[in-house]
Amino acid sequence: MQEQAGNMAIRTQKLNLWYGTFQALFDVDLDIKQGIITSMIGPSGCGKSTFLRSVNRINERLGYVRITGTIDVMGENIYDPEVELIQVRKQIGMVFQRPNPLPISIRENVLFGHHIHNAGRKTSKSEDDDIVEDALKTVLLWDKVKDKLDKKATALSLEEQQKLCIARLLPVKPGVLLMDEPCSALDPKGTEAVEELIWELRGQYTILIVTHNMAQARRASEECIFMLMGKVVEHTETGQMFVTPQHKETSDYIEGRYG
Amino acid sequence: MFESTELNRRNETRQKLFRIGLGTMTGILILPVVLIMSTLIYKGAPVISFEFLFTGPTKGMTAGGIFPALLGTILLVVVALLASVPLGIAAAIYLSEYASDNWFTRAINLAIINLAGVPSIVHALFGVGAFVIFFKFGTSILAASLTLAIMTLPVVIVATRESLQAVPMAFREACWNMGATRWQTIRRVVLPNAVTGILTGVILEVSRTSGETAPIMFTGAAFFLPLLPQGVLDQTMALSLHLFVVSTQVPNMPEQLPFGVALVLISMVLLMNSLSIALRMYLRGKKKW
Ligand SMILES: Nc1ncnc2c1ncn2[C@@H]1O[C@H](COP(=O)(O)OP(=O)(O)OP(=O)(O)O)[C@@H](O)[C@H]1O
Ligand SMILES: [Mg+2]
Numbered sequence: 001m002q003e004q005a006g007n008m009a010i011r012t013q014k015l016n017l018w019y020g021t022f023q024a025l026f027d028v029d030l031d032i033k034q035g036i037i038t039s040m041i042g043p044s045g046c047g048k049s050t051f052l053r054s055v056n057r058i059n060e061r062l063g064y065v066r067i068t069g070t071i072d073v074m075g076e077n078i079y080d081p082e083v084e085l086i087q088v089r090k091q092i093g094m095v096f097q098r099p100n101p102l103p104i105s106i107r108e109n110v111l112f113g114h115h116i117h118n119a120g121r122k123t124s125k126s127e128d129d130d131i132v133e134d135a136l137k138t139v140l141l142w143d144k145v146k147d148k149l150d151k152k153a154t155a156l157s158l159e160e161q162q163k164l165c166i167a168r169l170l171p172v173k174p175g176v177l178l179m180d181e182p183c184s185a186l187d188p189k190g191t192e193a194v195e196e197l198i199w200e201l202r203g204q205y206t207i208l209i210v211t212h213n214m215a216q217a218r219r220a221s222e223e224c225i226f227m228l229m230g231k232v233v234e235h236t237e238t239g240q241m242f243v244t245p246q247h248k249e250t251s252d253y254i255e256g257r258y259g
Numbered sequence: 260m261f262e263s264t265e266l267n268r269r270n271e272t273r274q275k276l277f278r279i280g281l282g283t284m285t286g287i288l289i290l291p292v293v294l295i296m297s298t299l300i301y302k303g304a305p306v307i308s309f310e311f312l313f314t315g316p317t318k319g320m321t322a323g324g325i326f327p328a329l330l331g332t333i334l335l336v337v338v339a340l341l342a343s344v345p346l347g348i349a350a351a352i353y354l355s356e357y358a359s360d361n362w363f364t365r366a367i368n369l370a371i372i373n374l375a376g377v378p379s380i381v382h383a384l385f386g387v388g389a390f391v392i393f394f395k396f397g398t399s400i401l402a403a404s405l406t407l408a409i410m411t412l413p414v415v416i417v418a419t420r421e422s423l424q425a426v427p428m429a430f431r432e433a434c435w436n437m438g439a440t441r442w443q444t445i446r447r448v449v450l451p452n453a454v455t456g457i458l459t460g461v462i463l464e465v466s467r468t469s470g471e472t473a474p475i476m477f478t479g480a481a482f483f484l485p486l487l488p489q490g491v492l493d494q495t496m497a498l499s500l501h502l503f504v505v506s507t508q509v510p511n512m513p514e515q516l517p518f519g520v521a522l523v524l525i526s527m528v529l530l531m532n533s534l535s536i537a538l539r540m541y542l543r544g545k546k547k548w
Contacts, residue, residue, distance in 0.1 A: 094436045
């Protein structure tokens with residue numbers, strides 16, 4: 001993997017995306033820096049989820065999606081025909097709005113990705129134990145669940161489920177974590193806990209987080225992207241965006257005049 | 260202030276009328292079932308014994324038991340299942356997990372629905388043409404079972420497809436996003452969660468298959484055989500056909516014997532159905548999401 005590509009984790013150039021004949025993204029040019037938290041805000045339907053879903057190529061599952069332009073992740077064009085989709089997904093983890101742990105035990109959830117990517121090689125029990133403990137400790141869940149690792153993950157509280165969904169991405173060592181409104185199904189306390197966790201992960205992973213919560217974007221990100229109707233309006237350092245937005249649309253949105 | 264008005268009272272009467280009306284209809288609906296079951300038990304139960312179940316018919320079928328027919332039905336069902344279950348499940352997995360929605364898969368789906376509506380006598384004739392004559396299996400257990408398999412394939416496919424589709428999309432997305440292939444996703448997440456529905460479908464198929472007469476009549480079931488079948492290329496007796504024979508084809512039949520045969524057949528079906536319901540309740544209780 002090329003490290004030098006201007007330490008950009010995600011770089012898109014002239015990215016256009018169509019669902020059938022409906023164009024959802026227009027000439028998106030973005031440079032998302034490695035190792036920081038970037039938040040993405042904008043009114044409903046402006047294409048935030050669409051953008052996220054094209055970065056890990058989950059969109060193409062819908063047969064009718066068409067893309068032009070390029071998306072480079074860690075310096076490599078992920079839409080290059082040579083690229084192995086499985087490796088892309090491994091490198092780029094995704095967290096959804098509704099926590100979606102698999103209906104298996106907590107332990108198996110954490111190990112799922114690890115086992116998938118090591119299919120064929122038998123992993124030892126102690127290796128597995130270490131992985132589970134590491135991942136759950138990273139997401140600040142270990143103390144709560146260490147005695148019930150064999151319980152169904154779906155029985156956890158939503159907050160714990162969401163943390164588990166983050167934890168299960170870690171064992172395969174992704175570079176990028178995409179989060180699509182990861183806190184919107186949680187109560188204020190859960191939101192705070194997950195935000196805190198995301199902040200902890202800063203530096204080790206490049207995190208791109210979509211949110212409808214201005215306060216959250218402001219608190220928990222270093223750079224901020226404002227999108228409107230499929231276009232990027234503004235992309236600056238978060239503090240600056242909320243204090244001195246460069247565009248009228250941005251300040252209107254931040255002040256809650258629409259969206 | 261709170262006393263009832265004219266309108267309240269009228270609604271109350273109407274309400275009562277509807278309840279009685281609908282209740283009566285339900286009663287009429289289950290009446291035949293109750294009548295059939297009680298007649299069968301009343302007239303058939305006395306003939307049922309260990310002898311009846313485990314010996315062959317004697318004296319031109321007017322005496323003795325039904326063992327060859329019972330065994331034959333079980334053989335027919337088992338061989339039919341061996342053919343239809345793997346094929347049906349594979350087809351359902353393909354249709355629900357792999358195939359994209361286009362004219363071709365829609366045509367296949369339509370064909371499956373139509374296959375379910377084809378009268379069993381047509382399946383019987385198809386079975387004669389295809390298995391007995393073309394594949395040269397002769398009239399045999401194999402030919403009869405394959406005919407049954409084709410006839411019940413839609414049940415397996417539809418039940419499997421529906422239980423696959425009942426597994427939430429979020430689980431699949433979670434897997435794909437971690438880089439699991441389609442097959443890994445199916446193997447590790449979709450199938451384990453769909454297995455209840457699939458089992459139910461299979462058991463329902465068993466109970467349907469065991470009662471069918473027309474499809475096996477020309478393809479492998481015989482009125483009477485002195486010996487038990489030795490292999491799948493032999494003919495066999497079967498409960499459903501035996502019931503037809505003893506009730507209509509044999510003179511001087513003791514009145515109660517056909518009722519006994521019918522009772523055994525229907526008990527088999529009911530047993531299977533209750534097993535399927537119990538299994539479904541048990542597994543559903545265990546699963547949570
Ligand atoms: N699968 C799809 N097929 C067709 N159109 C879609 C599909 N998904 C999204 N769209 C359309 O693309 C546009 C962008 O949707 P997207 O989900 O990316 O918005 P969003 O910014 O994430 O909104 P929200 O804040 O509500 O999540 C919308 O107009 C939406 O209707
Ligand atoms: Mg969205």
